[in-house]
Amino acid sequence: MNKCKNVSLTVYLNSSSQQDYLKRFYSLNLGDHRPPVRSVRSASTMEEKIREMQNFFGLKETGNMDPHTLNVMKEARCGVPDVDNFGFYPNRPKWKNHIITYTIARYTPDMKKEDVEKSVRSALKMWSDATPLKFIKLNHRKADIILCFPVAHGDFFPFDGPGGVLAHAFMPGMGMGGDVHFDEDETWTAGTQGYSLLSVAAHELGHSLGLTHSRDPSAIMYPNYRHQSNAKYSLSNDDVMGIQTLYGRPNKKLETQVASKKCDPTFPQLFDAVTLIENEICFFKNRYNVLTTYWNHLTQGHITTYLPSISSQIDAAYDIPAKGVAYIFTGRVMGSLRAGSIYEYGFSSRVRRVDAAVHVSEYGKTMFFVGEYDEHNRRMDPGFPRLIRNDWSGVPRRVDAAFKLQGKKKKKKGKKTQELQNVDLSSQLQIEYN
Template structure:
C-alpha cells in the first residue's frame, strides 16, 4: 500500500510520504477528470496526435444548466486556449462527423466509462484517433456554470437577452433568484442590472411556462393541467419515462394529442436529493417552520437544501440548492487537452493537473505550453475536410392508415432502434414502440414523410449511438440521414464491401462506433466514424454466430 501511495503522490505532485496524510486525502476527495493518472505527464504513451491542424468539433447535446449560447462560447474559448499557442485551428460544425465529438451524459452513457453522479468524476476525453478517439464527454449530473454560480440568460423583456444580475433590487427589496413578484401570469423574471428600481432592465428566466426543449412541439410552453394516462398533472413530471427527464404536455390532453416537450431547468432547480431538476418551492414547511430560502437545517454537513413542494413534512420531496457549480470553460479546456494528445500533469498549477480548482484569471502554465508544443510544431501537414450541409431536426411523423395493425403483419422488412424507440419497417410504412413511454405500438407512419428519398422496402437500418445519424440499406445502396438532411444513395462499395456481396440484410451494433453488417453467409465490421469496413473482413457468420441462417 505504501508503494502505491508514493506512486500516486508523485503523480499528483504531493509529498511522497507513502501514508494517507491530510494532503493525500484532500486530493483523493477532490473533483477531478475521469482520465486515469498514467503516462508521462505531458503526452499519451506513443505521443498520440492529430495528423492535421484544421480540426473540427461538434456539440451533440447540451446541458440544461446553461443556455446553449453560453456553452458554445465556453467551448470556443476553451479551444482558443490551445490554438493561441499552436498552429491548430478549431471549427464548429453542426452536421456530419467531426474530429472531436462533444456530448453530455450521465452514469453509463455508452462508452464503457460511466460517470458517478454529482461531484467526483466531472468529465473525460479520449486521445486523438478515429471513432471515439478525440471525443469529450461531460457528466450531466454536475451543475455546470462558469465557476461562480448560476448563469441565467434571459429571454424577451427589454434587456436583449442579457444575463440575470444577482442580487438585484426590486421595490426596495434585494433578490438573489428569479422571482414572480410584480407579475400576475406566474412567469419568473429577473433584473439584468443591480437595481430594477433604477434601471428598469429585465428579462424572463427559463421556465416551462415560457418554452420547452426538444420533444415534438417546436418549443411550445407547457399547458397545465394536462392529462397523461388518465391522470391530471399540474407540474412537469418524469412519469412514463425511464431516463428521469422532466417533461410536460403542450396541449391539455397528451393521451389524445401526443404533444410534449422537455421542461427547462429553472434557476432554483435542485441537484440530487429525490427531486432532481425540480425547482425549489418557497416558502416551504420543514418541522413545522416556514422557510423562504434554502436552508442547512436538519443536516450535519452544512449543505443547503430546499423542498420542492410547499410542505416537506407531508411530501418529503427535496434536493440540494445550486452551488457555485463547475466551470464548463475550465473543465472543457482541460478535456480538450486530452483530445489533442496531452496526458495529466503533476504540476499543480497546470491546466492538465487532474484535480479541478476554479481560477478566475486563467492562463496556461508553461508545463501545458511545453506539452502541446512538443506535439504540434509549426509546419505540420494540414488537410481540409469537406463540409456537409447543416442538418435540420427530424419532423414528427404523421400517422397514416390507422386501421393497419402492426401485430397483424407476419414479418417486417427491417427492425431497428432509433432515438430510443423500436422501429418496424414494412412496405413504405413503419411503426414505433418506445421503452421510454409506457404505451403500445404507435403508427403506422409513412417512411417517405419522415425520411424523404428512401425506397419503400428497407433491408436493414441502424442509428449511430454517438452522432444519432441513421443509416438505411436497400439492395446494394445506402443512405445516411440526420433529421431530414440526407446523404445518398451511395453504393456499399464506398464502405469497402466488394461487388461480390449481395444486399445488406441485417445490422448489429457491436460496441461504440462499430456495427456488423450481414450479407449472405458473411458479415463485415463497419467503423461508423470513417464509414469504412475494418481490415480482415468479410468473415463467415457461422464462425461467430453458429446456427444463425
C-alpha cells in the first residue's frame, strides 16, 4: 500500500490551526468563549502567547500573526512544547544511572533496518561523547528508552499527517518515560530525500535524557527541523552545556599501563587468548596455558592437560556460565562439546579467524573482535561486524585477547594495557597492545 507522503513545509495555517499551535507548544488556554468579556480576555491571552512564541524564536514581538511568525509556524518540528512545562515531570528529570538501555520496537519501511540502527546509534553517540552516559541496545521492550514508528499509538498526542509534527519524546521516568515516537506518515531517510532520521533522533533523544528546547538555531535541541548532511550534525555549545548540567562531563580515559609492571617478571608478556572459567583466569600461549586464581597463584601446563581435544594454537575463548560451556576458537574452527565451523554460527564468509571474544552475561551478548553475537537468537547483531574504532577510540585494529572480570571487560594486545569505555555494552575494557 502506498502512503501519501509529502515533505513540503508550506502548509496554510488558518486561525484554528494557529490556536492549536499555541495551545500545543505554548500552553494557550482560551477557556470557554462567553461574550463579551471573555472574548476580550481571550484576545489578550492570544496576543500574549503570540509574543511568547515570537520571543522564543527571536522574532519581532508584534503580538500579531505577521508573515514571519506564520512562516515559523509552518515549519516541520518536534511535538514537545517549547515552554518549560514540568507539571508531569518535576525537578528537571534525568536518569539515575549512567548506563541506559534502549530498543527499537518498530522500524520504518522507508529505510533498511541496518540504516535505522546506524542512525539511532550515531544519534546516541552524540550524547554519550559529551557525558559519562553509555547506551546498551536490547532486543526486548524491557528497556529504558523504546523507539518506534507507530501507525497509531495511544499516548494522547496524535500525529498530524505528513509535515507538521515529525516526532515526540517523553522525559526520563517510568512507563513511557524516555520513549520516542516517530510519525510514520513522514518519509524517513539516511540521505536527502525526506527527513533525516539521524537529525530527528538526536533531537528527540535529547528529550529522552531530560533536555527541553533550545532557542539557539544551531542547536540539536532547536524545535524546528533543520536539514544538514549527516557528517555535519553535532552538538552545539548550548546542547553540551545543557546535557552536562544534568549528567556531568565524560569520564577521563585511564592512562596506558605496561603489563610487566603488574605481573610477575617470569609471566609471559604476549598471549593468544584469555578467558575466565569459573574462578580461574585461563591465559593461552602457543600450545600451553597458564591458570591463575584471582591473580595470586599461577600454574602452567600443556593445553592438552586441560583440553585433551585441542592440540592447535588457540585464537580466542569465552565461557558462558549459565550454560556451563566454554567455546574455543582455533582458525576457522569453533569448539565446545563438539567442533564445528564458525560459519555455522552466522559469521560472515569474510571472517577468517576470531582474534578475541568476551561474553557479557547481563545482556546475553558475546563481543567477538570481528562482530557482536546474540547468544539467545544465535545470530550476529544488525550492523556487525563494524570497525573497532567506532566503539573504542584509540584501540588498534588487531586485538589479541579479551575477558570480563567483576563487571569489567579486559582486552589484551601485546605488552601494553589501556582501559576504555565501550559505547554499546557499556563495560570497561583493559586493552593490551604493542
